[in-house]
Amino acid sequence: xxxxxxxxxxxxxxxxxxxxxARTGLLETPHGTIETPHFIFCATKAAIKGLTMDQxxxxxxxxxxxxxxxxxxxxxxxxxxxQGGLHRMTDWHGPVLTDSGGxxxxxxxxxxxxxxxxxxxxxxxxxxxxxxxxxxAHFISYIDGTxxxxxxETSIQTQIQLGADLIVVxxxxxxxxxxxDYTARSMELSHRWEKRSLDAYHAMTNGKQVLYGIVQGGVxxxxxxxxxxxxxxxxxxxxxxxxxxxxxxxxxFEVIGRASRPLRKDRPTHLLGxxxxxxxxxxxxxxxxxxxxxxxxxxxxxxxxxxRPVEHGGKTHLNLRNACFKNDDQPLDERLPCKASREFSRxxxxxxxxxxEMLGIQLLIQHNVCFMMELMRSVRSSIRNDRxxxxxxxxx
RNA sequence: GUGGCUGUAGCUCAGUUGGUUAGAGCAUCGGAUUGUGGUUCCGAGGGUCGCCGGUUCAAGUCCGGUUAGCCACC
Numbered sequence: 001x002x003x004x005x006x007x008x009x010x011x012x013x014x015x016x017x018x019x020x021x022a023r024t025g026l027l028e029t030p031h032g033t034i035e036t037p038h039f040i041f042c043a044t045k046a047a048i049k050g051l052t053m054d055q056x057x058x059x060x061x062x063x064x065x066x067x068x069x070x071x072x073x074x075x076x077x078x079x080x081x082x083q084g085g086l087h088r089m090t091d092w093h094g095p096v097l098t099d100s101g102g103x104x105x106x107x108x109x110x111x112x113x114x115x116x117x118x119x120x121x122x123x124x125x126x127x128x129x130x131x132x133x134x135x136x137a138h139f140i141s142y143i144d145g146t147x148x149x150x151x152x153e154t155s156i157q158t159q160i161q162l163g164a165d166l167i168v169v170x171x172x173x174x175x176x177x178x179x180x181d182y183t184a185r186s187m188e189l190s191h192r193w194e195k196r197s198l199d200a201y202h203a204m205t206n207g208k209q210v211l212y213g214i215v216q217g218g219v220x221x222x223x224x225x226x227x228x229x230x231x232x233x234x235x236x237x238x239x240x241x242x243x244x245x246x247x248x249x250x251x252x253f254e255v256i257g258r259a260s261r262p263l264r265k266d267r268p269t270h271l272l273g274x275x276x277x278x279x280x281x282x283x284x285x286x287x288x289x290x291x292x293x294x295x296x297x298x299x300x301x302x303x304x305x306x307x308r309p310v311e312h313g314g315k316t317h318l319n320l321r322n323a324c325f326k327n328d329d330q331p332l333d334e335r336l337p338c339k340a341s342r343e344f345s346r347x348x349x350x351x352x353x354x355x356x357e358m359l360g361i362q363l364l365i366q367h368n369v370c371f372m373m374e375l376m377r378s379v380r381s382s383i384r385n386d387r388x389x390x391x392x393x394x395x396x
Numbered sequence: 397g398u399g400g401c402u403g404u405a406g407c408u409c410a411g412u413u414g415g416u417u418a419g420a421g422c423a424u425c426g427g428a429u430u431g432u433g434g435u436u437c438c439g440a441g442g443g444u445c446g447c448c449g450g451u452u453c454a455a456g457u458c459c460g461g462u463u464a465g466c467c468a469c470c
Contacts, residue, residue: 044432067432103431142433173431214431242431252430273431294432301434323425356435 003235006207009165011238011268011289017383021260021287024383027268029095029165030208031087032062036268037284037379039275039372040065040097040292046080046090049297050362051369053092059338059366060373062094065292068158069101073141073148077161085163097292098164100155100197102190102214102242103273105130105137106173132172134189152196156211160204168240169197171214176244183218183244190216191230198234210237212270218244219251221258228262239263240270241288253282260286277309277316277375281392284379296372300364303353305332306371309396318346320364325350332367336374340366 008030015024025036041048041056044067048056056064066086071077083089086096108129131138136151152170159167170193174186194213201211213236217223231239241259245252256271263269268289271279275293283291296306304317312318318325318332328346336342340363352360375395382391 042432049432049434065431070432099431101431106431168431171431240431245430271431275430279430291430293430295430298429298432298434298436301432302429302436304429319427353435358435361435 003237005210005237006205009210009237011266013266015384017386017388020285020388021265022284022383022388023265023287023289024380025268025289027095027289029210031096031165032094034062034095034290035380036289037280037376037383038063038290039280039376040290041369041372042067042292042294042297043090043092044294045070045074046086048365049301050358050365053090055366056092056369057094059340059369061369062373063097063290064092064094065097065099066162066164067099067101067104068155068162069099069104069150071098071162072101072150072154072158073139074143077158080163081161087163095166096162096164097166097270097290098159098162098168099272099292100159100168100170100214101150102155102168102171103173105132105150106175108139108142132189134192136170152193153200156197156200157204160206160209163208165209166212166238167201167209168212169194169214169236171216171242173243174216174218176219176247178218180218180220180223183216183220184223187216187218187223187227187243190214191227194230194234198236212236212238212240214240214242214272215259215263216243217259219246219255219258224255224258225262228259232262232264236267238268238270240272242272245274249278252279256283256286256288260288263287275372277306278396280375280379281388281396284383284388296368297365300368301361303360303364304368305349305364306368307333308394310394320346320349320360321353322350333371336367336370338366338370340364341370 010028011025013023013025027034027036040063041061043064046066071080080086080089087093129140129142136149139148139150141148155170171190172186174183198211213231213234215224215227215231217227241256245255260269265287269287270290271283271288273293275291275295280291299317303319303321305320306317309316325346330346331342331344332346334342344363349360349363378391382388
């Protein structure tokens with residue numbers, strides 16, 4: 001089924017590399033057009049941790065992501081709506097994607113985050129924070145213990161209240177250590193939820209956003225094919241690869257292949273939650289147009305500066321807290337355009353981190369944002385010039 | 397001079413009526429982090445228990461001496 005997007009939205013493929021599915025494109029939204037492949041930075045709670053949106057723009061960021069689950073709990077969709085929507089509230093006037101909250105159903109329901117709570121609050125509080133039924137997911141708020149209910153309809157409603165340009169269906173993400181049967185049932189539930197998400201979208205949208213479907217099916221080739229078929233046949237603007245991607249990087253690449261191969265090629269394809277340098281060079285071959293990941297900003301908060309692995313024996317980042325940087329007067333990377341990368345010594349950043357000064361983390365976040373944008377520029381030009389291998393060898 | 401208190405990891409301290417290989421936090425060194433719960437999680441190194449002697453099968457722990465610091469009194 002084809003989908004005529006509202007005014008201001010389009011996706012156009014502008015070049016195609018040979019012998020691979022890698023392509024460049026233009027993803028148009030009413031808040032701006034981004035060149036793809038592109039990386040989306042995570043402003044989960046409607047803020048990039050540590051930076052203003054002006055600083056994000058200075059570092060070259062063009063699109064950000066916010067999370068429905070977190071904003072649903074606090075401060076709530078109606079609050080953001082009263083603030084004039086995410087764009088006005090955050091002073092980010094470029095494109096915004098919101099994730100649906102599906103991953104939180106997975107992570108909160110499987111003790112991934114619950115373990116952290118356990119660690120923080122001693123023991124005895126290991127109750128499940130999420131219970132899933134056909135209709136939706138019951139949550140116990142991690143913030144204050146109050147009960148909440150998220151359904152495909154309330155997720156879409158919330159995303160429309162938030163005012164994102166690109167919104168995503170609510171899905172259920174199955175864990176790794178489950179049977180094929182479990183994964184199949186979970187996928188079928190996701191498909192029913194996706195249909196309800198589409199209905200809710202058509203009933204509620206004000207024409208200011210477009211909807212992405214999600215491919216589920218875990219690591220199983222036949223389920224991925226079935227799920228891709230489902231997404232292909234429904235009138236989504238874009239499509240995202242979600243669900244369990246396996247246990248190792250090698251398996252993840254295989255699963256991305258299984259999920260992307262049967263997908264139609266005329267829609268923008270997003271890979272949810274993945275964003276390492278190796279992953280991006282691999283992902284583009286499968287026709288991935290957009291990536292999002294907390295890694296660049298999270299690793300910065302722990303003292304990590306992204307680097308080109310090929311120049312550092314395969315390491316993907318430097319831990320600036322390490323003692324070897326105490327007297328290292330080099331900048332992080334002189335080739336990058338931002339001041340954080342070229343005007344401050346590693347020794348100074350090392351000192352700031354050790355001294356507990358938040359500027360150290362802020363500089364690292366800026367550097368990592370610049371680094372990712374430089375990487376994506378390199379990726380795009382390599383596809384356009386049809387010399388991916390050569391360009392890739394400068395990175396990994 | 398007399399009396400009291402204290403002395404255990406780089407720092408601040410736990411250590412039961414004597415009982416395995418003396419612990420913690422911080423600090424140090426390193427690792428992790430992929431649809432974000434914001435100084436997180438994991439691991440490692442590091443001690444002649446001030447010093448000497450005694451009692452005991454066994455002493456960080458009990459006894460004597462000694463030394464250093466602090467406090468009080470003469």
